[in-house]
Amino acid sequence: MTSQDLMIKNAHVVGPETFNGDIRIQNGRITAIGTDLPVAAGTPVYDAAGRTVLPGLVDVHVHFRDPGQTAKETIATGSKAAAHGGFTTVVAMPNVTPVPDNAADLAALLAKNKQAGVVHVHQWAPITDALRSDRLVDFEQFKKMGVLGFSNDGVGVQHAATMMAAMAGVHAAGAPLAAHIEDESLRGNGVMNAGPVADKLGLPGMSNQTESSQLARDLDLAAATGVHYHACHISTRQSVDLIRQAKAAGVHVTAEVTPHHLLLEDTDITGDDPNFKMNPPLRSHADRQAVVQGLLDGTLDMVATDHAPHTLADKGGTMRTAAFGIVGLETAFALLYTRFVRSDRMSLPELVARMSTIPAAAFNLPAGHIQIGAPADLTIMDLDTPYQIDSNTWFSKGVNSPFIGETVYGRTQATIVAGRLVYDQQKEGH
Incomplete structure (x- = not known):
C-alpha cells in the first residue's frame, strides 16, 4: 500500500x-x-x-473468509467493505481454510492481507492446530512473523488445561489472547437465546451460562498467567459483571461488544428469520441494557463488528439450519451514531474513542488520533x-x-x- x-x-x-x-x-x-x-x-x-x-475506525474482530471460503468474502471485498464503513484498520480471525496453524500458510495469509487489502489488515493467528485440537501453535514464531495475537474464534478453547497453557505461552510471547467464550457442552443445539421467545418460536435456546461460565474460568486463568485476555462479543449481564470485577481486581482484560448486541434483543425476533441468528445470540432486554451500560461506563472497552459474511445458501433456510453470524462493517458506525449519539446516550468523541482510539491503544496499533x-x-x-x-x-x-x-x-x-x-x-x- x-x-x-x-x-x-x-x-x-x-x-x-x-x-x-x-x-x-x-x-x-x-x-x-x-x-x-x-x-x-x-x-x-x-x-x-x-x-x-474522524480518525479511521478500528475493528479488531472481522471474518474475511480468505482463503478457502471466498464465495462468502475475500480480503479484497472485505477490506473494501471496511473502507466503505469508515474503517482503516481491521484484524481478521483465523477460521479460514486451511487454518493458518503453520508458518507457510500463515506467511501466505499475511502476504495476501498486505497485497489485497485496501485498508490495514492485521491478523489473529490460531491458538491451537486446526482450532479444535489441544495442540498449541508456536506462539513465539508466529508473533515474530507479525500476527497481532492469538484466537480460536468461532469455536473457543473447551479444555481448561489447554487454555491455561495457551495463556502462559501467549503471555511469554508478548501477545494478547482473544477468546471466543462458549461452553459447547452447555450450548447443545441452541440457535437463539434461551427463554420465553425461544419457547414461543419452538426453537432450541442457549443459556447465558454458555458464555458466562467459561468467561469465569478464563478470567481466573488470566489472573494466574498475567496474559492480556481479550473477551470477544460479550452478550450477557453476568459477563459484564464478571469483567467489571476482574478489572477491579487488576486482571489484564479488555472486552468488546458488537453493534447488534447493543441494539437488538431476542424480542426483536418475531419469526424464524436466519438474519437474526448469531453466536452469541441476541439476549434479553436486561442483558442488552447491561452491555449498553458496560460500554458507557468502560467495563466493555470497545465496539467490534464480528463481521461474518455468508452466502445466500448458507444463510437461507431456517434458524435451525442456517449459519451463525451477520455482516457489520458497512453499518456499524451509522447505526451507533444514530441510536446513541443522536439520542444523547453518548457523545461523538466517546463513540470515536470506542470505535477507534481505545481499540488502537489496547492492541498497540498506530491509529486512533488525528495529530501531527x-x-x-x-x-x-x-x-x-x-x-x-x-x-x-x-x-x-x-x-x-x-x-x-x-x-x-x-x-x-x-x-x-x-x-x-x-x-x-x-x-x-x-
Missing part, C-alpha cells in the same frame, strides 16, 4: 480533540493542522466542505443527511443483516489510508 500527499480543506475534526480547519498529509502522515493552510503545487485537495473528519506525526488514516463522514441502509450499495459479498431498510445518519464520504483515498463516495456513487 503506497502512501501519498493530500490536503484536506474545510474539515470539522473530531479526533478525539475537536477543531475546524485543514489537514496536510505528506508521505502518508499528518504534517500540519490549522486554518487556511497553503497548498503546495501539485498536491491533491479534498474539500470536506464542513463535514466531519500520526498516520494519515482518516474517515470523512456526513452526519446530517439521513439515508436508508441498502445492501445493494455494499462492497461485502455478504448481505446477511437484520438492519437492512433502517434509516440512519452517518454516511461515509471518504476513507483515507496512508494518505491514499481508498473510498470516495463522489466517485463510487454509493
